[in-house]
Amino acid sequence: MRLRGTRNMRGLGFFLKEKRWLIIAFIVGVLLYLAPTPDGLTDASKTVLVISVVAVILFVTEPVPLPAVAFMIVIAQVFLLQGVDSKQVAQSLMSDSVVFIMGSLMLAVAIVKQKLDKRLAYLIVRMTGTRTLNISVGIALVSGVMASVIGEHTVAAMMLPVAIILITLTSDDPKKVRGLAAVLLFSIAYGCSIAGIGTPSGGARNAIMIGYWKEFYYVEGDASTAKYLVDYLAWIKVAYPVFLAQLPFVVGILFLTFKPEYKHLTRSVVKLRTMVEKEGPMKSSDWVAIMVFFATLLGWIFFSSELGLGIIALMGAVAYMLLGLVRWEDLNSGVNWGVVWLYAAAISLGIQMKDTGAALWVADSFLGVLPAGMDEGIGLLASVSVLTTLVTNTMSNGAAVAVLGPISLNMAATAGESPLVLGFITAISSAFAYLTVIGTPACTIVYASGYLKTTDFLKVGWKMVIMSTIVLLAFAAFYWPAIGL
């Protein structure tokens, strides 16, 4: 019944218009497939590159649901790659990284179901007082610390009402609080973005890179390759300080860019406190939920090298279910299973890029076009960071790492750099998706509040990109060598 109206729009002309990017992607794919194989590529590696190019066009333009792109990648591998059968492709879809992504998404839903957002609001306003600057720092810090351990979309979703309440209690007229709204909302989005790289569970991209290191470089029984089994704590040592160093700059950039109209939010903070205090004291189930989460976190820190990140994430999710804190129905409806498929397929394609030599060819070609000085040392790190930033602003950061990871790791081998360093540069730079609404889930969520314009992301995003790149390269130049990376 409901689709009667859209029936009008189902003519051939409308279909062609709506699916133009799908058609363009297929035409590009067919032309590339039929084109002569460039020197240095085999037929198999060329085919993998063609699949990758088509997938990237579809990731960016989204003419079909992204899970459909994932399925198309899987099908294309079976049909187009000689010597690859369905069993091999199916096996490549499920790895510890994918289980970890799945488990983390379930944990995020379980945590959201505990309705702890009002507690968080209370924590922030108690901690920060009424100054706008302090509140912005508090929101960015709390969002960041949480987003460093659970998915940023969960944190942004929980924090959004806090910011909107503060905005609306300050003024009903959005025009009078444009600057304030931008500062508070971007504190959430960018707080989440810079923190998502802090720990492996902060984002799928981190798990994907950990998976690539293990898949590409770790050899069982070879002690010299053990460093490529990057565990939870090892990741934190490298990446968490990068997040913390960026935090003060984020707030500074936001204040300089948007200049909030109100320096104090006394009235709205008082009202917010009153609202939140109605919740009463923490219940025992709230404490149990928090304990389960911390137990999972400790499991990741101390046992991930033995058990794998994925199994521990699943244990956390199961614990929430066994204790009756969340129902399977909630997990089933709350987790975007399409995302899991998307990353599984992207990782599978990444492995094919490495196995067929396609990633090496792209890496060599990229290094070949870089000017002198930019193909080694800090210049190469900057080049990879810029490339990743460009790509991640057009597609999901997980997909960006899945596509670029094999290339940057091969670049490291060719240029004589550490795959770990270039891997971290790629994974961390994938968080610099500050320029567009669709860059990260957190950006999309704060945009959905209705208070921001798409141009706001560009207005502040370029400053964030420069700041984050400088901070990252500074860490790569000074801190990482000091800790033996």
Next chain:
Amino acid sequence: MRDALFDNDPDTVPEDGPPRFSILVCIDGSEESERGLKYAVKIGQGNDADITLLYVRPVDKGMKYGVNLARQHMLDWGIELPGMRALKAARDQLFELGFLDGDWSEEETRKRVYGDPIGDIMKTYTDKNDTHIALKLMVAPTIASGILDECELNHYDLTILAMHGEGGKNVRGKIKWGTTRTVVTEHHGTVLLARDIEENHGHLICVNDEKSIEAARQDAVLASRCQCPVYLLSVAETDEDLPAAKDAITKARAAIEGAGVEVVDAWTDVGNARDIIIERGKDFSVIVMADSSVKGFRRFFQSSVAYYVLQHAFNSVMIIR
């Protein structure tokens, strides 16, 4: 209520009186949609008109997971969704303009659609004269398909859309030109593209053939609802076409005056119809044009004057079907 609205045959005439004049105003929170709303009130004045305010929210797709979660949290905190904020602001404007008489009753319904957990939300306000204001926050694959869904499922005499887009000049708003174009192309009824609409400057009705004369009569009736003065324009491409253009004016004047509406003035010009209509149209509230009955993309080619004017006019344009 919700199901009743969606499931009834739109062509069914209520048994308890003549059909009411119904106006759909697409709201996007822009100043243009506010102006369009005022125009809707002017046309809908009296007790025989209902206004539906529509805000279409596209279905979340791609990597937008978490947005629904955020919306649920906003509702849990008692925060209105952005679309509902815009609709309520428009509703308050209607209340201020006195569209509803005295006290009114209020009803809210929800419906899950397209797998969206929040789905469609509709609030209806009804006064003692049975005049309705409906607020619809609707989920659809695209904004255009949502508007077309609503128009097809619930017959509206007039659809008002705030104009925006890179294709048009002098436009703001949030509904993009591509959306506007799709709605106008696929719509089966009369559409007003509200762009910097200024009231009381009258309707400039463009006529050239039989179909446009019938459209002129329809618009004159519409214009009479808001006491807007009516003017006629016919453009001949060459001097040879001038008699036919003058004939169209004569017939249109007769049709309009036959409907009891006075034609204030009429002009017959020679030259490029698109440019002349846009230039002459500057001094009026609305340029009125007829659209041919062909469907889909062919409309663009066969009614190119109407669509050119729609895209490039400086003021509001109404396409009558």
